[in-house]
Amino acid sequence: MADPAQQLPPGWAAEWDAANQRYVFIETASGRAQWEHPSAAAPAGSPPPASGSPPPTTHHGKRRQYAAGQTQAYYGASDGLTAPPAYGGAGAGVAQQQAGGQLFTPGLAAENQFASQQQQPAGAPYYAPPGEPDYINGPQYQQPAYGNQPQGPGGQVGALADQFGQMGMGGAGGQKQFQIYTTNLLTTPPDPRELSRPPPEIRLPPGASISPSPHANAHFSYQRSTLNAIPTTSSLLGKSKIPLGLIITPYRSVKEGEEPVPVVTDTVIARCRRCRTYINPYVQFIDGGNRWRCCMCSMSNEVPQLFDWDQARNQPGDRWGRAELNHSVVEFVAPTEYMVRPPQPAVYIFLVDVSHSAVQSGMVATAARTILENLDRIPNEDQRTKVAIIGFDTSLYFFSMPPGTTDSTMMVVSDIDDVFLPKPTDLLVNLSEARASLESLLGRVNDMFQENHTLGSALGPALQAGFKLMAPIGGKIMVLSSTLPTIGPGALKNREDPKVLGTSKESGLLQSASPFYKTFAIECSRAQVSVDMFLFSSAYQDIATLACLPHYTSGQTYFYPAFNAARSEDAVKFAHEFGEVLAMPIMLEAVMRVRASRGLRMASFHGNFFVRSTDLLAMPAVPQDTSYVIEMQIEENLTTPFVVLQTAVLHTTCYGERRIRVITLALPTTSNLSEVYASADQVAIATLLANKAVERSITHKLEDARDAVLAKMVEILQSYKSSMTAAGSGASAQLAISENLKYLPLLVLGLLKNVGVRQSAQIPPDLRAYAQALLTSLPSELLMPYIHPNFYSLHDMPPEVSWHVGEHGVIMPPPLPLTSERIVRHGLYLIEDGQTIFLYVGRDAVSQLVVDVFNLPSYEVLRGGKMTLPLLDNPFSQRVNAIIQKTREMRRGVYYPHLYVVKEDGEPPLRLWAMSGLIQDRADVLPSYQQFIGQLKDKVRLVLVL
Structure with missing residues (x-):
């Protein structure tokens, strides 16, 4: 074993404790033992303790019986500062950590993966314009290694010091400080690669975590804060x-290749x-490991008797191998005291518009x-899943599906x-037991209503029927509706008025037109019923009102305007997304609560749920890849070196097991404004602003929402200038912001130009309401391209792009700035949000x-619009198709984007729609990025003058 004393960073010393057969690492500045390494024997030549060295750490006389080697983790002071020997148990030590196998800066893995992708060789054709000489291979694109710190002097010692710093063990200077760079x-x-950067590193003080595991803090894809260093005071x-x-x-x-959440x-x-x-x-x-001190309130608690017992092997277990001490995201199988009733089965009721x-x-x-086609993908591992189908137009159609037969009976209720x-049994049936009759019904249901000429929709009564059928159990109602509800409870009127669009009254169209749906949604929430809406109308459908159902029941809204299955693209998109929703594992009968260290308070909540009490969020179902935003306040001064935020979701899995998912995020505190x-x-800031903008547009006006977002951006810039720059409150030729926030103005501009918030008199209220539903439910990974689209040049792709499907999949082209200045008339480009x-x-x-892309002889015969791109037997076609396929698959979520071909001289509305994604350009009354920056500078200067 190598002598760790020879490889320590400055400010640290290592002494061999022969009596206890271990190294004791000592911070020379304080003389305090910080970390211990057990070993079976002393390395050759280990020096005896030097005279005058700090006394050995004290031992507790009374200790619980632990597994072999485990008690060494508790030698030392009883203040709890002594950390475990290594992640995974007492056997792993300093040598393993020096190898660096378990230590890395969070967030850099994706960048290193991207960098490795750039090494794959390939060839690429270049399509030159007429009269320009042809050449092969565009300029090589290199992704900068964002976040990677250059290795300082000292070689291995410097690398080890970095590792110690990442572990929160510090060097002579202790906690690493944030360095601020002004732009x-x-x-x-703007460089679009900025959005691929991870958030600023979380730099916890030494000894914050008892585990050196790289998973000890939550990954930002689960939980991220707008600030990775929390101010100590509200001021x-x-x-x-x-x-x-x-x-x-x-x-x-x-995703495939990622580690599942440990259970x-x-x-x-x-x-x-x-x-x-x-x-x-x-x-x-x-207390020698017998008690643990809470990281939020400092309460001393007993360690459960069975915490150190391996129940599977019926023998003493390794405490330091427990998932909850090494992972920030973990699930507990809940004991009976966490259950009000036995875990419910997964229940799906389909309300299908058959008008x-x-x-x-x-x-x-x-x-x-x-x-x-997706019956086998519906979660049914425990064979308890139940399903029902109810059709509706101006009447309700119930289907009885007796188990063990292929027969089904339709019953019509016109009241x-x-x-x-109409029948107490055989309406909600076990999926496995009634599989034959269900399959038979699904094969005939379209023919049964083929000659139906009824117009109108009794959606409200259909919802009431589904609720009565499901209320005793709970589950998910999936509504598929093609028309505006017109009769019965919940009937709506067409309130679309083109004269109102673009005026101060437009926000009224984004508010619910009927109290029925919110009241019904709250009843559903109490009964653990969630509602998903799939809306297909080519006319006004009042999504603003209907979206209340998913909003308060933690469901989702999906919109397919002017759906026509005769167009294969429409059928494929809906079938793909609907199939993914059916196959999605969901959390049932869930409640979520976020706890924080003393001094922090959860102030307001945004997302699809119902706030049952001051901080308890009721979620009848939690779909995958849905985000929730919580604003926090600092109620009293923070005196601890770091704070902890913990989210707990008590739920039933769709496989019938009661569990608690716990997500823990630790953040350092700071009294330094820089x-x-x-x-x-x-x-994270842009995600929060998007949620606040939508809420304000509904409670106030769209103009107020835009003004509030713009005002917040001006406030940040003004505060930064006055506090962090030499110009202070004086005149300056700069518009300064910290390096890590330099893309925020463009994200704000993208939000202001998004359909959900944009100033325009041409946006139908249904499209705006659906965009707002997306803005408040998409996770940041999906929200960022939605407000800041991706823009690629395909006709001159670098040689490595999409040519080989290597270890990390298809390589995407380098993103371009979102401006039409990058477009040349002979080019082929892809824009996606x-x-x-x-x-x-x-x-x-x-x-x-x-010819190579569309299999057509010339540009003149090419038609624009929605289409499916042919896959042709040439390399360029295969590369373009691979990029489109990768675009549809690379993000989490069920969405399957349509593909539109846009000709430069094609239909103006389609071209304007595509060009609206280039948010750095001026569009209508909306400024270009340069104009927007100029406006911000003027407003900042005006505020400072005032």
Whole structure:
């Protein structure tokens, strides 16, 4: 074993404790033992303790019986500062950590992966314009290694010092400090690669975590804060003008190759007696390991008797191997005291609009076929899943599906004012037992209504019927509706008025037109019923009102305007998304609560849920990849070196098991304003501002929402200038902001130009309401492209792009700034925002490009619009198709974007729609990025003068 004493960073010493067969690492500045390394024998030549060295750490005379080697973790002071020997148990030590296998800066993995992708060789054709010489291979694109710190002098010692710093063990200087770099927005053009950067590093003080595990703090895809260093006082936070908030995606999907969330199956759950915090990597063990001190309220708690017992092997266990001490995201299998009733089964009720327009559009046939094809994907591991189908137009159609037969019976209820269930049994059936009759019904349901000429929709009564059928159990109602509800409870009127669009009265169209849906949604929430809306109308459908159902029941809204299954693109998109929703594992009958260290308070909540009490969020179902935003306040001065934020979601899995998912995030505190700015997460701030803008547009006016977002951006810039620059409150030729926030103005501009908030008299209220539903539910990974689209040049792609499907999949082209200045008339470009993909073709595109991509002889015969790109037997076609496919698959979520081909001289509305994604350009009354920066500078200067 190498002698660790020879490889320590400055400020540290290592002494061999022969009596206890271990190294004791000592911080020379304080003389305090910080970390111990057990070993079977002393290395050759180990020096005896030097005279005058600090006394050995004290031992507790009374200790619990632990597994072999485990007690060494508790030698030392009883203040709980002594950390475990290594992640994974007592056997791993300094040598393993020096190898660096377990230590890395969070967030850099994705960048290193991207860098490795750039090494794959390939060839690429270049499509030159007429008269320009052809050449092969565009300029090589290199992704900068954002966040990687240059290795300082000292070689291995310097690297080890970095590792110690990342572990929170510090060097002579202790906690690493944020360094702030100022950028002048007037002279710094936006680089779209900024959005691929991880958030600022979380730099916890030494000894914050009892585990050196790289998973000890929550990854930002689960939980991220707008500030990665929390101000110690409310006045300091107010001075920065940066909003303090938390973006939570508690049920993030796990992609292939990612580690699943670890599950603690022994039902041993250690919680603080006072604040009910779950044990996590930031607690302290005291009293020889018999007790633990809460990281939030400092309460001393007993360690459960079975905490150190391996129930599977019926023998003493390794405490330091427990998932809850090494992972920030963990699930506990809940004991019976966490259950009000036995875990519910997964229940799905399909409310299908079978009116004339729904049948004629092909929605009914497509929906029935999709359900049929995905029956095996519906979560049903415990064979308890139940399903029901109810059709509706101006009447209700119930289907009895007796188990063990292929027969099904339809019962019609025309009394929609007093809804009743025509048969108490065989309407909600076990999926496995009634599989044959369900399959038979799904195969015939479209034919049964093929000649239906009824117009109108009794959606309200259909919802009431589904609720009566499901209320005793709870579950998910999936509504597929093609028309505006017109009769019975919940009937709506067409309130779309083009004269109102773009005026101060437009926000009225974004508010619910009927109290029925909110009242009904709250009843559903109490009964653990969630509602998903799939809306297909080609006319006004009042999404603003109907979206109340998913909003208060933690469901989702999906919109397919002018759906027509005769267009294969429409059918494929709906079938893909509907199928993914059916197959999605969901959390059922869930409640979520966020706890924080003393001094922090959860102030307001944004997202799809119902606030049951001051801080308890009721979620009948938690879909994957849905985000929730919580604003926080600093109520009293923070005196601890770091704070802890913990989200707990008590839920039933769709496989019938009661669990608690716990997500823990630790953040350092600071009294330094420069550290506050340097730790700010621009993506999290933009996510919070999007949620606040939508809320304000509904409660006030759209104009107020835009003004509030703009005012917040001006406040941040003004505060930064006055506090952090030499110019202070005087005149300056700069518009200064910290390096890590330099993309925030463009994200704000993208938000102001988004359909959900944009100033325009041309946006139909349904499209605006749906955009707002997306803005308040998409996780940051999906929200960023939605407000800041991706823009790629395809005709001159670098050689490595998409040519080889290597270890990390298809390589995407380098993103371009979102401005039409990058467009040349002979080019081929892709613009995408996660919901729609545009393939833009310049009017001077050479014939060979059109042949290779579209299999057409020339640009003149190419038609724009929604289409499916052919996959042709040539390399360029295969590369373009691979990029489109990668675009549809690379993000979490169920969305399957349509592809539109846009000709430069094609239909003006389609071209304007595509060009609206280039947010750095001027559009209508909306400024270009340079104009926007100029406006910000003027407003900042005006504020300072006033």
